[in-house]
Amino acid sequence: MKSFIIVLITCMLVALNLSATNYHDVMKQNITKLIKSNSIEEINQIAATFERIANAEKEEWLPRYYSAYAHARATHFMSDTDSIDVSLDKAQAYINELLKSNEDESEVHVLQALVYSLRITSASRGYKYSSLSNKSLDRAMQLNAENPRIYYCRGNNVFNTPKMFGGGATKAEKLFTTANEKFESEKQENELWPSWGLYHNTQMLKKCKESN
Amino acid sequence: MKQIKIISLSLIFFISTVNLLSQQIVSGKVVSSDGETLVGVNIAIEGTYVGTITDMDGEFEFETEEVAGKSLVVSYIGFSPLTLNLDDVDSRNIVICLKESMTSLNAVTITAGSFAADDKKRASVLEPLDIYTTAGSLGDINGALKTLPGTQPASDDGRLLVRGGDASETKTFVDGLLAAKPYYSKVPDLPTRGRFSPSLFSGTVFSTGGYSAEYGQALSSVLILESSDVALEAITSVSLMSIGGELSNTWCSNNRSTSLGVSYTNMAPYYSLADNRLDWTKPTEATGINFMHRQKFDNGAMLKVFSTGDYGVSAFNSNIGDEITNIDTEGGNAYVNVNYSVPTGENSFLKTGIATTIDDQRQLAGMHRTSDDELSIEVRATMVNAISDGIELSYGIADAYTNYKQAYQHLGSSQSWNGGVKDHILAGFIEPEIKLSARFAFRPGLRLEYSSALAKMNISPRLSVAYKTGKNSQLSAAYGQYYQNPVNEYLKFTTDFNYEKSTHYIASYQVGSLKKRLLRMEAYYKQYDQLVTYDMGQHTYDLNFNNNGDGYAKGIDIFFRDRETIKRTDYWVSYSYIDTKRQYKDYPQKVSPSFISEHTFSAVAKYFVGAINTQVGATWIMASGRPYHQPDDSEFMNRKAPMYNDLSLNLSYLTHIAGYSTIVHFSMSNVLGRKHLVGYQTIPSGNGQPDTLMPLLPDIKQFMFLGVFISIN
Structure with a gap:
C-alpha cells in the first residue's frame, strides 16, 4: 500500500513536470533564461512567454513586469534607433498597465525610469528623457528607498550625462557604490522578485574607478 | 512487491x-x-x-x-x-x-500642407529644439519656419508670408486660441519679429494650406503653437545677452507648475558699435514679462494659463529723398490665454478657453501722429469625441471680438481723423476624422462664420485625405475654401465689404522618417477672390473700396531632411517654386506682388563637435530677385531686384559656470557681407511731386549676437 502511494505521487510529479504549467516554475525558468540570454530572437521569445503568462494570470503583475523588462533588455542588442523605439513602445505599453494596477510598487517606477533612459538615443532627447527618468526614480525612492536598482539607474543617468550638465563618472561612482551596498543587503520578497542590476552595477563601478 | x-x-x-x-x-x-x-x-x-x-x-x-x-x-x-x-x-x-489598429502610432495621419515640430506627432518634420538651434532664426519661431518651403524669406518683413499670401493671411493660435498680435508692432523700414519666445512651447504645427475647419480667418496659413506641459523640474534661468537680459523661475510640485519671467532689451549698446543705416535717436528699449501656470487635476482635466506682456519705445530718423523724418514709436501689449480641457467621458473631452489681447501703439512720424488701440477677445469651446476606433468627431463654437480704434492728428494743422471698427466674428465648425483602415483616412469639415461688422455669413467646406502607400510613405491631398475679413486698416474706413476668399488644392507625397531621412514634395494651386481693391484718391479716407481683386498662386515645395548619412550632422534643404499674380490694393493690373521670390532655396545644417562641446550651425538662404515698381515705368511692377543670398552661422558652446549648466551662444547673419537689396519701395509724395524710390536694405548689414544662458536647478 505504501509503495502504491509512492507510485501515485511519482506519477503525479511526472505528470506535473511534463505539462509544466506551474506559474512559479515557468516564471523562474524564463527569468533565468532572460538574464543569461544575449540574442534578440531568444529575448523576444521570452518576452512573448511572459506576455502569455500575463494574459493567463491576470491578477499577477510580475509577468507583465518581466515582459516589459525583456523588451527593454532587448534594446541592448540593437543599434537601429527605430527598432529600439519599437521595442520600448512594447515595454511602455505594459508599464502603462502596471502604473494603473501597481502604482505603489517601487520596482514599476524603476522600470519606467529605465525605459525613459533607454529612449536617449541622441543628444537631442537627453534633457527630456533624463528629466522624466529622474522623476520616476524620485517616485520609486518615496516608495522604497532600499531598492538598489534606483541607485543603479540613477548612477547610469548621471554617468551618461555630460559633466557640464551635472553628470560625470565622479558623481556616478557614489551612486553605484550605494547601489552595491543596497544590493548586498537586498532581501527578495520571493524567488521571482526583480533582482537584476548587480552584475552591470559592479562593472560600472569598476569603470568609474578607472576613469577617476 | x-x-x-x-x-x-x-x-x-x-x-x-x-x-x-x-x-x-x-x-x-x-x-x-x-x-x-x-x-x-x-x-x-x-x-x-x-x-x-x-x-x-x-x-x-x-x-x-x-x-x-x-x-x-x-x-x-x-x-x-x-x-x-x-x-x-x-x-x-x-x-x-x-488588421492594423487604427489607433496605432503607425496609422495614417493627415499631413497635407502642414509641418509639425512636435515629438509626439508621427508626421513631424522638425523637433521642438530645432526652432532654437537654427542659425539665423535669432530665437524667433518665424525665423526658423522661414527655412521651410512655402515661405518667402522677405528679410525686410520678418512675418510669415506663405504661398503667395501677404502677412495678414497667416494667423497664429496658442493652445487653439487666437493670438491677435503675434508679432511686435511693425515699424516702416524695419523687419519685426515674433512676440512669443520658442522656449514657451513644446509643439508647433505650421500649416501652409489646406488646414482644418477648426481654424478660420486666414487665407493662406495657420501657425498653431502648443504651450509646454507641466514642468518636471524647478529651475531658475538667467540669460545675459548683447541686447539685454532675461530672468525666469519655475516652481514645481506634483502635477502643477508655475513660472514667471522678466526680460529687458536695449539695443543702444550694440548700435553704438554697429554700423546702422538708420539714424537712431532712441534705439529700441523694451521690457517684457511672462507668466505661465499649468495644473493637472485628478479627473484628468488640465488648466493652462499663458500670458505675456511687453512695453517698448524706439525712435529713428528716416531719410526719404532729401527729407528727414523722425519716426518715434511707443507700444504696449498684453496677452492672456486661459485654457481648460476636461474629459467628458471615456472617449471624449471638452476644450474651453478665452484669449485676450490688448494692444496700444503710438507713432509720431514727422508731423503725423497716430495712435492705435485694439482689444481682441476670443472665446471658444470645442468637443472632441472618439465615436469608434476609426471615427473621431470634433465640433465647436467660437466668438472673436475685436474693438479697434485709430486716431490721427496732423501736428502742423488742425487736421485730425478718428476711425475704428467693432466686430464679432461668430463661428461654428464640425469635422469628423474617419479612418477606413490604418492606411486610409479622410477628414471632411465644414465651417460657418458670421461677422457682425460685415453683416455677412460664409460657409467654408474643407476636405483632407491621406493614404499610406508603405511603411514610411504616404500620399495626401487637401481642398478647402477660406474666408477672411478685410484688415482693420480698411475696416476702419468702412465696413461695406465682402469677405476675401481663397480656395486651396494641395497634393503631397512624403517618404522616410524624421529619425533618418525624410523627403516631402507638395504641389498646390490657390485661387484668390474678392480681394480688397481701392483707388488712391485725393485723401486716404475717401478711397474707393471694392472687393474686385483676384489672383492665383501655384507652385511646388520640396523638403528633404537627413540625419543619418553624415555622422553627428543633421541637415535639411528646402526648395520652393512659386508662380503667383494678384490684383489687390491699388494695383492697376494682375502682377506678382513685391514680396514674392519665384525660386527660394534654403539649407540648414547642424554639426556637433563633441571634443569641444560645441554645436555649429549654418543657414543658407538664396532667393531670386523680387519685383518692384519704379514710378514713371509704363508697366506696373516690371523690375526685379538682385538675387538674395544670405549665409548665417551660429555656435553654441556647452559649459558650466559655478557648477551650473551654461550655454554660450554666438550668431552672425550675412557672413558673406553681401548687400541685401531686396527691392525698392515707392514712397508717394502725394502733393504733385514725383514719388520717391527707397531701396529696401537691412538696418544692419551683418547682425551679431552673443548670449550666455545659465540654468540653475
Missing part, C-alpha cells in the same frame, strides 16, 4: 504515453491585411502559457495537449488582436490575417 513495481512502472509509462499521445501540433502563418509577413507575433492558447511567436517568415509551430474546444489568441503591437476557435480551422495550417 515486485508486482507493485511492475504496476507502478506501467502506470508511469501509461501516463507518459497518454501525455505524449495527446501532444498536438499547431502551426501556421501570420500576415498583415496587406499580405506583409509579420515577425514576432505572439500566439497563445487562450488562458494558458502555451504558445510561441512567429519567426522571420511569419510562421509558427508549437505543441499543445489538446486543441478541441480551445481558442488561439493572436496579438501584435500596432494591430488589433484576434481570437479564433481551433475547432473551426485546420490546426496544422492556420493562416491568420491581422
Whole structure:
C-alpha cells in the first residue's frame, strides 16, 4: 500500500513536470533564461512567454513586469534607433498597465525610469528623457528607498550625462557604490522578485574607478 | 512487491504515453491585411502559457495537449488582436490575417500642407529644439519656419508670408486660441519679429494650406503653437545677452507648475558699435514679462494659463529723398490665454478657453501722429469625441471680438481723423476624422462664420485625405475654401465689404522618417477672390473700396531632411517654386506682388563637435530677385531686384559656470557681407511731386549676437 502511494505521487510529479504549467516554475525558468540570454530572437521569445503568462494570470503583475523588462533588455542588442523605439513602445505599453494596477510598487517606477533612459538615443532627447527618468526614480525612492536598482539607474543617468550638465563618472561612482551596498543587503520578497542590476552595477563601478 | 513495481512502472509509462499521445501540433502563418509577413507575433492558447511567436517568415509551430474546444489568441503591437476557435480551422495550417489598429502610432495621419515640430506627432518634420538651434532664426519661431518651403524669406518683413499670401493671411493660435498680435508692432523700414519666445512651447504645427475647419480667418496659413506641459523640474534661468537680459523661475510640485519671467532689451549698446543705416535717436528699449501656470487635476482635466506682456519705445530718423523724418514709436501689449480641457467621458473631452489681447501703439512720424488701440477677445469651446476606433468627431463654437480704434492728428494743422471698427466674428465648425483602415483616412469639415461688422455669413467646406502607400510613405491631398475679413486698416474706413476668399488644392507625397531621412514634395494651386481693391484718391479716407481683386498662386515645395548619412550632422534643404499674380490694393493690373521670390532655396545644417562641446550651425538662404515698381515705368511692377543670398552661422558652446549648466551662444547673419537689396519701395509724395524710390536694405548689414544662458536647478 505504501509503495502504491509512492507510485501515485511519482506519477503525479511526472505528470506535473511534463505539462509544466506551474506559474512559479515557468516564471523562474524564463527569468533565468532572460538574464543569461544575449540574442534578440531568444529575448523576444521570452518576452512573448511572459506576455502569455500575463494574459493567463491576470491578477499577477510580475509577468507583465518581466515582459516589459525583456523588451527593454532587448534594446541592448540593437543599434537601429527605430527598432529600439519599437521595442520600448512594447515595454511602455505594459508599464502603462502596471502604473494603473501597481502604482505603489517601487520596482514599476524603476522600470519606467529605465525605459525613459533607454529612449536617449541622441543628444537631442537627453534633457527630456533624463528629466522624466529622474522623476520616476524620485517616485520609486518615496516608495522604497532600499531598492538598489534606483541607485543603479540613477548612477547610469548621471554617468551618461555630460559633466557640464551635472553628470560625470565622479558623481556616478557614489551612486553605484550605494547601489552595491543596497544590493548586498537586498532581501527578495520571493524567488521571482526583480533582482537584476548587480552584475552591470559592479562593472560600472569598476569603470568609474578607472576613469577617476 | 515486485508486482507493485511492475504496476507502478506501467502506470508511469501509461501516463507518459497518454501525455505524449495527446501532444498536438499547431502551426501556421501570420500576415498583415496587406499580405506583409509579420515577425514576432505572439500566439497563445487562450488562458494558458502555451504558445510561441512567429519567426522571420511569419510562421509558427508549437505543441499543445489538446486543441478541441480551445481558442488561439493572436496579438501584435500596432494591430488589433484576434481570437479564433481551433475547432473551426485546420490546426496544422492556420493562416491568420491581422488588421492594423487604427489607433496605432503607425496609422495614417493627415499631413497635407502642414509641418509639425512636435515629438509626439508621427508626421513631424522638425523637433521642438530645432526652432532654437537654427542659425539665423535669432530665437524667433518665424525665423526658423522661414527655412521651410512655402515661405518667402522677405528679410525686410520678418512675418510669415506663405504661398503667395501677404502677412495678414497667416494667423497664429496658442493652445487653439487666437493670438491677435503675434508679432511686435511693425515699424516702416524695419523687419519685426515674433512676440512669443520658442522656449514657451513644446509643439508647433505650421500649416501652409489646406488646414482644418477648426481654424478660420486666414487665407493662406495657420501657425498653431502648443504651450509646454507641466514642468518636471524647478529651475531658475538667467540669460545675459548683447541686447539685454532675461530672468525666469519655475516652481514645481506634483502635477502643477508655475513660472514667471522678466526680460529687458536695449539695443543702444550694440548700435553704438554697429554700423546702422538708420539714424537712431532712441534705439529700441523694451521690457517684457511672462507668466505661465499649468495644473493637472485628478479627473484628468488640465488648466493652462499663458500670458505675456511687453512695453517698448524706439525712435529713428528716416531719410526719404532729401527729407528727414523722425519716426518715434511707443507700444504696449498684453496677452492672456486661459485654457481648460476636461474629459467628458471615456472617449471624449471638452476644450474651453478665452484669449485676450490688448494692444496700444503710438507713432509720431514727422508731423503725423497716430495712435492705435485694439482689444481682441476670443472665446471658444470645442468637443472632441472618439465615436469608434476609426471615427473621431470634433465640433465647436467660437466668438472673436475685436474693438479697434485709430486716431490721427496732423501736428502742423488742425487736421485730425478718428476711425475704428467693432466686430464679432461668430463661428461654428464640425469635422469628423474617419479612418477606413490604418492606411486610409479622410477628414471632411465644414465651417460657418458670421461677422457682425460685415453683416455677412460664409460657409467654408474643407476636405483632407491621406493614404499610406508603405511603411514610411504616404500620399495626401487637401481642398478647402477660406474666408477672411478685410484688415482693420480698411475696416476702419468702412465696413461695406465682402469677405476675401481663397480656395486651396494641395497634393503631397512624403517618404522616410524624421529619425533618418525624410523627403516631402507638395504641389498646390490657390485661387484668390474678392480681394480688397481701392483707388488712391485725393485723401486716404475717401478711397474707393471694392472687393474686385483676384489672383492665383501655384507652385511646388520640396523638403528633404537627413540625419543619418553624415555622422553627428543633421541637415535639411528646402526648395520652393512659386508662380503667383494678384490684383489687390491699388494695383492697376494682375502682377506678382513685391514680396514674392519665384525660386527660394534654403539649407540648414547642424554639426556637433563633441571634443569641444560645441554645436555649429549654418543657414543658407538664396532667393531670386523680387519685383518692384519704379514710378514713371509704363508697366506696373516690371523690375526685379538682385538675387538674395544670405549665409548665417551660429555656435553654441556647452559649459558650466559655478557648477551650473551654461550655454554660450554666438550668431552672425550675412557672413558673406553681401548687400541685401531686396527691392525698392515707392514712397508717394502725394502733393504733385514725383514719388520717391527707397531701396529696401537691412538696418544692419551683418547682425551679431552673443548670449550666455545659465540654468540653475
